[in-house]
Amino acid sequence: MSQLKKSWVDSANSAETPFPLNNLPYGVFSTADSEPRCGVAIGDMILDMQAAEEAGLIEIGDEPVFDVPFWNELMELGSDAWSALRARLGQLLSEGSPERDAVEPLLVAQADAELHMPFLVSEYTDFYAGRQHAANMGAILRGSPDLPANWLHIPIGYNGRASSVVISGTPIHRPNGQRKAPDAEMPSFGPSMRLDIELEMGAIVGKPSEFGQPITVDEADDMIFGYVLLNDWSARDIQGWEYQPLGPFQGKAFGTSISPWIVTAAALEEFRAPTPEREKELLPYLDGSKDGLYDIELQVLMQPEGADKASVVGETNYTRMYYSAAEQLCHHAIGGCAMNVGDLLGSGTISGPTKTEYGSLMEMSWAGREPFTLDTGETRTFIEDGDTLTLRGAAKGDGFQIGFGDCVGQILPAVNWPK
Numbered sequence: 001m002s003q004l005k006k007s008w009v010d011s012a013n014s015a016e017t018p019f020p021l022n023n024l025p026y027g028v029f030s031t032a033d034s035e036p037r038c039g040v041a042i043g044d045m046i047l048d049m050q051a052a053e054e055a056g057l058i059e060i061g062d063e064p065v066f067d068v069p070f071w072n073e074l075m076e077l078g079s080d081a082w083s084a085l086r087a088r089l090g091q092l093l094s095e096g097s098p099e100r101d102a103v104e105p106l107l108v109a110q111a112d113a114e115l116h117m118p119f120l121v122s123e124y125t126d127f128y129a130g131r132q133h134a135a136n137m138g139a140i141l142r143g144s145p146d147l148p149a150n151w152l153h154i155p156i157g158y159n160g161r162a163s164s165v166v167i168s169g170t171p172i173h174r175p176n177g178q179r180k181a182p183d184a185e186m187p188s189f190g191p192s193m194r195l196d197i198e199l200e201m202g203a204i205v206g207k208p209s210e211f212g213q214p215i216t217v218d219e220a221d222d223m224i225f226g227y228v229l230l231n232d233w234s235a236r237d238i239q240g241w242e243y244q245p246l247g248p249f250q251g252k253a254f255g256t257s258i259s260p261w262i263v264t265a266a267a268l269e270e271f272r273a274p275t276p277e278r279e280k281e282l283l284p285y286l287d288g289s290k291d292g293l294y295d296i297e298l299q300v301l302m303q304p305e306g307a308d309k310a311s312v313v314g315e316t317n318y319t320r321m322y323y324s325a326a327e328q329l330c331h332h333a334i335g336g337c338a339m340n341v342g343d344l345l346g347s348g349t350i351s352g353p354t355k356t357e358y359g360s361l362m363e364m365s366w367a368g369r370e371p372f373t374l375d376t377g378e379t380r381t382f383i384e385d386g387d388t389l390t391l392r393g394a395a396k397g398d399g400f401q402i403g404f405g406d407c408v409g410q411i412l413p414a415v416n417w418p419k
């Protein structure tokens with residue numbers, strides 16, 4: 001395990017900062033006097049990449065890459081460019097850099113910046129690859145923790161909506177929709193009464209695959225540019241009524257929040273961890289040579305409106321997944337589906353074996369039957385209007401961490417309908 005890499009940016013040299021030189025995550029920011037532009041987080045500052053490129057400090061490719069407010073153009077240049085940029089940023093920002101005087105004026109305080117979507121989401125797919133989550137959902141909804149017959153063989157997924165993916169901090173209206181109580185004769189329309197979160201990691205595809213051409217798990221692994229935290233907000237009552245037999249639709253289409261910084265696969269490399277032992281051997285096309293998960297500690301926090309602090313309601317680790325993002329991506333493309341730069345893959349809800357490790361309120365409250373208590377003394381089953389939900393994550397190294405930046409969303413009341 002490497003050590004903290006020292007930077008001349010003082011705030012980057014602590015065990016507490018999510019953004020030491022070891023991390024260098026990619027985001028998009030604006031300030032009172034600048035439009036959205038690409039930036040790299042370092043300590044409590046952001047390096048303005050557009051300004052760095054204009055100043056000739058960054059030269060990647062033949063044409064400007066940072067004249068646009070998203071990271072897709074860098075991704076499109078391929079993995080040699082990804083490595084070259086990371087190495088160059090390391091030079092510019094490391095302790096003793098001869099270029100410090102040129103770089104320092106291009107730093108902006110994170111406190112003065114607003115963060116925006118770091119990349120253009122091409123398409124969004126969500127998986128169902130957390131074993132404990134799948135067992136819990138079976139127990140709650142179908143009376144048995146037994147997994148569906150295909151579960152140990154296929155990373156199950158559904159195609160979501162890129163248009164529903166939003167940056168951390170975006171408020172989410174409680175969705176209206178159709179739902180039907182089990183004993184009701186007819187469905188009714190109105191605000192979801194079972195509004196939930198899903199704790200997930202999002203993998204970002206940075207290299208395309210060709211239409212009609214399958215890929216291997218190792219190729220898929222190389223295609224992943226980086227990761228974000230992902231909250232797949234879910235309306236359980238809408239979902240429960242609509243999703244048989246074709247899968248989630250409106251119940252998961254009203255908002256999916258992501259954390260603001262793309263943490264690169266390169267920064268996470270030393271935190272690789274294996275998938276759990278296979279209970280059923282996977283078909284050979286799903287074999288890969290690398291450990292496909294990462295040791296990333298994850299938390300879910302909940303804060304009612306007006307409460308002075310958030311309560312930790314769940315804590316788990318990305319290593320709880322059964323399938324890796326590379327396996328999911330390989331499976332996604334195996335029949336010939338083209339994968340594009342900017343595709344976002346949700347891992348599926350991450351839950352561990354004990355109640356404190358559950359990644360959704362559905363599980364924490366066992367479908368509303370067992371309310372849980374916040375530090376404020378209030379109880380919850382599902383989300384109430386005004387509640388703020390936060391996902392937090394970091395890979396913990398020896399004296400440093402690779403943090404993601406929080407993935408935050410507050411729930412607003414449903415929009416009136418009919419208007």
Ligand SMILES: O=C(O)/C=C/C(=O)CC(=O)CC(=O)O
Pocket residue numbers: 126127128129130133134137138141198200232234248347348349
């Ligand atoms: O098991 C069910 O009936 C429902 C499962 C989910 O809603 C989970 C889902 O959307 C995929 C995931 O995030 O794991």
Ligand SMILES: [Ca+2]
Pocket residue numbers: 126127198200232346348349
């Ligand atoms: Ca999900």
Ligand SMILES: [Mg+2]
Pocket residue numbers: 063064065066067068073
């Ligand atoms: Mg360009």
